Amino acid sequence: MSAQRLFHAPGEPAELLLRGVHALDPRSDLDGPHDVLVRDGRVAEIGAPGSLPAPDGADVVDGEGLHLFPAFFDPHVHLRTPGQEHKETLATGTAAAAAGGYCGIVAMPNTSPTLDDAPGLQALCAQAERDAKVPVGFMPAITRGLAGADLTEMAELRDAGALGFTDDGRPLVSAGMLRRALQYQRLCGGVIALHEEDPTLSGQGVMHEGAVSARLGLTGIPSISESTMVARDSAIAAYESGRVHFQHLSCVESVAALAAWKAAGAQVSGEASPHHLTLTDEAVRSLDSRFKMNPPLRTEADRQALIAGLRDGTIECVATDHAPHARHEKEVPFEEAPMGVTGLETAFPVIYTDLVVPGVLPLALVVERMTAGAALLDLAPPRIAVGEPANLALLDLAADWEVGARGYASKSENSCFEGRTLRGVVRLTIAAGTVVHRAPVEVAA
Amino acid sequence: MNHLLSIDDLDRAGIERILDRAASFAEVAGREIKKVPALRGRTVVNLFYEASTRTSSSFELAAKRLSADVVSVRAATSSVTKGESLKDTIQTLTAYDPAAIVIRSPHAGAAQLVARWTDAAVVNAGDGKHEHPTQALLDVYTLRRRLGALDGKRIWIVGDVLHSRVARSNILAFARMGAEVTVSGPPTLIPRGIEALGCQVAATLDRLPEADVVYVLRMQNERMHEAYVPSLREYAARYQVNAARLQPHQLLMHPGPVNRGVELSADAIDSPQALIAQQVEAGVVVRMAVLYELLAGGPAGAAEAAAVEAPEAVATA
Numbered sequence: 185m186s187a188q189r190l191f192h193a194p195g196e197p198a199e200l201l202l203r204g205v206h207a208l209d210p211r212s213d214l215d216g217p218h219d220v221l222v223r224d225g226r227v228a229e230i231g232a233p234g235s236l237p238a239p240d241g242a243d244v245v246d247g248e249g250l251h252l253f254p255a256f257f258d259p260h261v262h263l264r265t266p267g268q269e270h271k272e273t274l275a276t277g278t279a280a281a282a283a284g285g286y287c288g289i290v291a292m293p294n295t296s297p298t299l300d301d302a303p304g305l306q307a308l309c310a311q312a313e314r315d316a317k318v319p320v321g322f323m324p325a326i327t328r329g330l331a332g333a334d335l336t337e338m339a340e341l342r343d344a345g346a347l348g349f350t351d352d353g354r355p356l357v358s359a360g361m362l363r364r365a366l367q368y369q370r371l372c373g374g375v376i377a378l379h380e381e382d383p384t385l386s387g388q389g390v391m392h393e394g395a396v397s398a399r400l401g402l403t404g405i406p407s408i409s410e411s412t413m414v415a416r417d418s419a420i421a422a423y424e425s426g427r428v429h430f431q432h433l434s435c436v437e438s439v440a441a442l443a444a445w446k447a448a449g450a451q452v453s454g455e456a457s458p459h460h461l462t463l464t465d466e467a468v469r470s471l472d473s474r475f476k477m478n479p480p481l482r483t484e485a486d487r488q489a490l491i492a493g494l495r496d497g498t499i500e501c502v503a504t505d506h507a508p509h510a511r512h513e514k515e516v517p518f519e520e521a522p523m524g525v526t527g528l529e530t531a532f533p534v535i536y537t538d539l540v541v542p543g544v545l546p547l548a549l550v551v552e553r554m555t556a557g558a559a560l561l562d563l564a565p566p567r568i569a570v571g572e573p574a575n576l577a578l579l580d581l582a583a584d585w586e587v588g589a590r591g592y593a594s595k596s597e598n599s600c601f602e603g604r605t606l607r608g609v610v611r612l613t614i615a616a617g618t619v620v621h622r623a624p625v626e627v628a629a
Numbered sequence: 630m631n632h633l634l635s636i637d638d639l640d641r642a643g644i645e646r647i648l649d650r651a652a653s654f655a656e657v658a659g660r661e662i663k664k665v666p667a668l669r670g671r672t673v674v675n676l677f678y679e680a681s682t683r684t685s686s687s688f689e690l691a692a693k694r695l696s697a698d699v700v701s702v703r704a705a706t707s708s709v710t711k712g713e714s715l716k717d718t719i720q721t722l723t724a725y726d727p728a729a730i731v732i733r734s735p736h737a738g739a740a741q742l743v744a745r746w747t748d749a750a751v752v753n754a755g756d757g758k759h760e761h762p763t764q765a766l767l768d769v770y771t772l773r774r775r776l777g778a779l780d781g782k783r784i785w786i787v788g789d790v791l792h793s794r795v796a797r798s799n800i801l802a803f804a805r806m807g808a809e810v811t812v813s814g815p816p817t818l819i820p821r822g823i824e825a826l827g828c829q830v831a832a833t834l835d836r837l838p839e840a841d842v843v844y845v846l847r848m849q850n851e852r853m854h855e856a857y858v859p860s861l862r863e864y865a866a867r868y869q870v871n872a873a874r875l876q877p878h879q880l881l882m883h884p885g886p887v888n889r890g891v892e893l894s895a896d897a898i899d900s901p902q903a904l905i906a907q908q909v910e911a912g913v914v915v916r917m918a919v920l921y922e923l924l925a926g927g928p929a930g931a932a933e934a935a936a937v938e939a940p941e942a943v944a945t946a
Contacts (some may be wrong), residue, residue, distance in 0.1 A: 395825035401737055401758030401797055404821065471738030471759075515716055517736030519757060 187345050189563065190288060190319035191312035192278070195618030197225030198243075198574055204233040205247030205578065209254050209568040210552045220252060222574045225617020230570055245612065247578065254566035255287030255577040255613055256532060259377070259557035260352070260431055260455060260503035262524070263289075263320070266308070267296030272508040272595045274315040277528075280506070280594035281318040282621035284528040285577030285610040287566050288558060289318060289506075293325040294353035300325040300336045302344040309345050318615045321347040321561065323377060326365050330354045335364055339372040347561050350377035352431055355413060357383060362417055366426030375453075375561060377429040378417055380438070381479070385409035390519050392465040392480040400471065402519065405480050411437030418445035418452050427451040429560055432505045434460050434479035436489035443498045453560050455503035456490045458531045459600050462538040463487075467600070473514045473521035474600045477507065494553055495545060501556040504531045508596030525600045530587055532579070533606035541607060578612035585609050630926075632744045632751040633919055636762045636801040644805065648770045651911070651918035657694075658914060667925045668697035671728035676718070676743075677754070678704040678734045683885055683909055684754050684764070688731045691916035695925075700725065715739060719746045728924050732756075750923040758794050764884055765798035767915040769806055771907050772842060775880060780807035783839055786828075787870060788846030788892050791818045791857070795884045796846055800826045811840070814868055817857045833867070837874060844882045845870050848892040861891050872896040880904055 200222040207218040207230070219236035221229040229236055238244045263277040272280075281289045291308075293299035299308065305324055312320045324341045326349045328334045338349060349365065356362050356378060365376055386409040391397050393404020414430055418441060421428045433439060433454045442454050459477065464484050467475045475481060493499040507524025514521050532554060539545045558565040566575035588602040613621035630638060639647070657663055673692040677685050685701065692699045702722070713721075715734075722730065723746070730747060732740050733754040740753035755761040772779055784803050790796045790812045800823075803810045810828040812819060819830055837843065848864060858864045871894035875881060881903040887893050897903065 393821055395822035398820040398822035399797070399826055401760070401792075401794055401820075406821075471741055512714065512716075515742075516714065517734065517739045517742060517757070519736045519738075 187343055189345055189347050190321050191309045191345070192316040192319040192616060193312075193314055195616070195620065197617050198222045198614050198619050199224070199239070199241055200614070200619070201236060201238045201242050201244045202247045202252060202578065203236070203244060205250050205252040207252045207568055208548060208551055210548045211254070211565060211567050212569045214568055215548065220568065220576070222576070222614065225574055227568060227570050227572050227574055230568070245578070249580070249582060250611060251579045251581050252568065253285070253551045253577045253579065254555050254568050255575040255615055256285050256554040257556075257558040257566060258286055258289045258504050258506070258528065258531070259429075259501065259561060261289045261291055261506040261528065262294065262508065263291040264508060265295060265311070270510050274312055274320065275317070276593065276595040277506070277508070278315070278317040278320060280526070280528040280592065282613045282615065283593040283610060284530070285532055285579065285613050286318055286528060287575035287577075287613070287615035288321065288563070289528070290321040290323055290347055290557070290561065292350060292352040293323060294330060298325050298329050300328050302337065302340045305341055305344045305346060317620045321563075323348050323350045323352070325349065326351045326356060326376060327361060332357050332361055335361070335368060338365070338368050338374070342372040342374050346374060348375035348377055348429070350379070350431070352377065352379045355379050355381040355383065359416060359420060362420050363424060366421060366424040366428070369426050373562075375427050375429045377431050378413075379431050380410045380413035380417065382409045382413050385412070389480075390476060391468050392482045394465060394483060396465045396468055400468065405478070407435035407437050407482060407486065410435055410479055411441050414438045415441040415445070418442070418450050421452055422448065422450035425451070430454040432457050432460065432479055432503065433490065433493070433499060435482050435486045439489045439493040439498055443493070446498065454493070454499045455501050455557065456494055456499045457503060457505045458527055458534050459525060461487065461490055461494065461502070462534055463600065468518075471518045473516065473518050474525060474598055474602065476518055476521050476523055477505070477525050478523040491539065491544060495549065500553070500560060502531065502535065502554045503557060504528055506594075508594055509598050510596060514598045524598070526592070526594050526596055526598055529592055529594060530599055530601045530606065532610070533585070533608040534601055536581065536608040537606045574614045574617045576612075576614040577610060580609045580611055581607065583607070583609040630923065632740070633762055633923065634740045634744060634751065634753045635760050636765055636798045636805070638762070639805075641805050644766065644769060644802065647766060647918045647922050648773060648915070650921060651770055651914040654914040654917045664694050664696055666696045667921055668692065668695040668728065671697050671924065672725055673697045673699050673729045673731065673920065674722050674725065674727040674749070675699065675701040675731045676722065676733070677702070678732070678739075679755070681733055681755070683912060684733060687912035688752075688754060688916050690913050691920055694913070695917055695920055697728070697920070700727075715742065716746055719743050723747045723749065729920060752919060752923065755794055758792050758797070760798045761794040762798050763916055763919055764795050765802035766919065767908060767911040768799055768844070768882060768884075769802050770911045770915050771882070771904050772880070774907070775904065776841075778807065779803060782808045782841045784808045784810050784842040784844060785837055785840040786810065786812045786844045786846065787834065787837075787868060788814045789818045789848050789857075790814055790823060790846065791820045792849065793846050797826065799844065800828045804828065813837070814846075815858050815864065834874060838876050840879055842880045842882060843870055843875065845892050847884065847886065848888055850888070865891055868892070869894060870897050872900065875900065875902060877902075882908060885909065
């Protein structure tokens with residue numbers, strides 16, 4: 185099966201010499217100063233700093249003091265198209281991805297209508313080929329209308345370009361339905377990505393259940409509503425020899441369940457979001473709806489477990505769960521506000537600022553985890569290597585910026601990091617061989 | 630203090646200052662002319678998104694006794710039913726240049742949002758299950774009048790703590806005033822982590838006799854349908870405060886309205902130990918003191934304060 189899985193508007197192939205950058209790519213065993221030449225949208229040459237001559241017509245970027253990474257890959261974003269274009273469009277969502285240093289993102293199917301049939305997917309892919317700055321993959325629904333009752337035509341959807349399947353936004357409550365989907369996976373392939381939540385435990389909850397929810401009088405979402413489903417679905421995946429990916433893990437119990445089932449040989453993987461890695465439910469004391477998302481921010485012990493899981497590889501990758509909402513939708517009391525925060529433009533800088541700078545996680549590990557989502561979806565991971573398509577992010581790790589001070593590339597502004605000063609500015613993003621983002625240059629002071 | 634959104638906005642001295650002023654207003658309330666001119670010419674908006682009898686009427690009366698102009702907006706009769714957002718409603722009301730907005734909302738944090746959108750002083754008259762700070766103040770006021778100080782007093786809060794904003798504000802306020810607070814009720818109705826507010830948790834009423842004050846919460850019928858308790862009968866059997874469970878030395882309180890025969894028995898309600906009527910009475914003077922603190926407190930309010938001492942001046946003004 186060789187259907188196209190990523191879709192974007194064609195762009196001009198980059199002709200670029202990145203001079204004297206610190207190139208860091210764990211997959212290519214690259215960590216030091218280099219010249220990197222991009223010709224016709226591909227990495228053409230990697231040489232000692234100052235060694236490569238600039239070809240005629242190539243743009244020369246002084247990379248002194250800047251870091252070059254393989255551009256990031258996000259297996260979990262919401263682009264709100266079709267149906268909720270007032271929150272985000274393919275154009276604005278991929279512009280946000282470009283601004284965040286991404287070369288690939290994967291859109292969830294909880295649109296209106298739900299992405300659950302081949303004609304809908306084909307239309308969306310065609311739209312992405314017109315509007316998407318950065319390659320986008322699509323994950324249609326596992327069940328029609330995300331209703332949990334009937335499987336979508338998974339094989340036809342795969343032929344039409346589906347990367348995998350998910351009912352994200354909603355849990356797949358029925359264990360039997362997951363089993364059917366995993367049986368069908370043997371026919372059509374494609375990972376099954378799961379938003380884990382037992383609704384009989386999460387109920388009408390709006391934040392993590394604990395001391396903060398008790399104080400605020402907000403209905404809690406207990407950690408066990410997620411972890412019991414991780415354990416259940418791992419067991420089902422193991423039984424069917426199927427492959428499942430757990431989305432936005434949030435609690436210590438889930439990380440433990442994932443680690444145990446991996447050790448038992450189940451084909452299970454997990455992701456964690458920048459906000460779950462850096463914030464806790466203490467932030468909700470403000471009752472600011474920008475801190476409302478599902479799964480909710482949990483405790484410091486949960487945050488530490490996620491960091492440890494990311495470090496030891498129990499959690500393979502970082503995913504933003506970029507979930508844009510219009511200002512008027514979020515400017516309501518906490519309980520009334522929709523779940524979700526944006527994340528594409530802040531993902532790397534917030535992890536860099538809060539976890540790399542203080543020495544919690546090594547930079548190379550973070551770069552690996554921010555690009556590893558591609559492989560989980562059977563895509564080639566972005567690499568800095570001769571002959572590879574140029575998927576590159578050039579960052580200034582010495583520069584600070586204030587989140588939101590210059591607005592956002594995303595159509596929405598519901599960032600939970602609004603107003604924070606973060607370290608790490610994305611100067612340049614090349615995705616699928618095209619320059620898709622270039623920061624206003626007052627480069628490298 | 631610009632707003633009263635939470636008991637956390639007040640330290641012990643702040644609570645005492647408000648309650649002392651409430652006591653001085655209580656003297657005025659005993660006089661023939663119950664008005665003071667403190668807020669003359671200023672507007673207080675009462676915005677209620679939930680049914681309320683005692684809170685809305687006592688806020689209205691409090692503002693009127695301070696000579697403010699009062700506009701009461703009920704969610705049911707305003708453009709709220711036409712789908713206007715809270716923010717738009719506040720912007721509309723702000724056009725009337727209110728000095729204070731009193732808001733009751735079914736949602737936690739609503740008063741906090743309103744404070745962000747208006748220059749008026751905002752008073753939280755109950756937001757979701759979060760807080761009801763003026764209820765806590767009037768309860769402390771009522772107890773102070775009866776007991777002097779709350780230091781070392783053991784106060785039990787009994788019933789549906791999970792859904793109660795009164796419980797949250799009162800745990801905080803009672804603890805801040807030096808009392809030892811215990812909450813008790815069906816484990817399904819005690820929120821996980823409530824101890825962090827500064828109280829103990831008891832699953833049964835076995836140790837209730839040690840309490841100096843028994844504060845009973847309203848048990849709402851709908852909780853039974855949500856399967857928090859198997860039946861009101863079972864609830865009453867285990868947690869109803871009645872004459873048999875109440876000790877002679879104990880004081881009994883309830884924020885109202887009471888479900889007779891559910892959380893309280895008739896004999897308990899009508900016992901001389903019950904302070905329920907005093908709580909309602911305290912509502913007006915405490916809310917006067919809160920509005921006064923926010924709108925006329927501080928140096929600028931000193932002149933009006935004098936008028937409180939000499940209300941005769943009002944009659945001739």
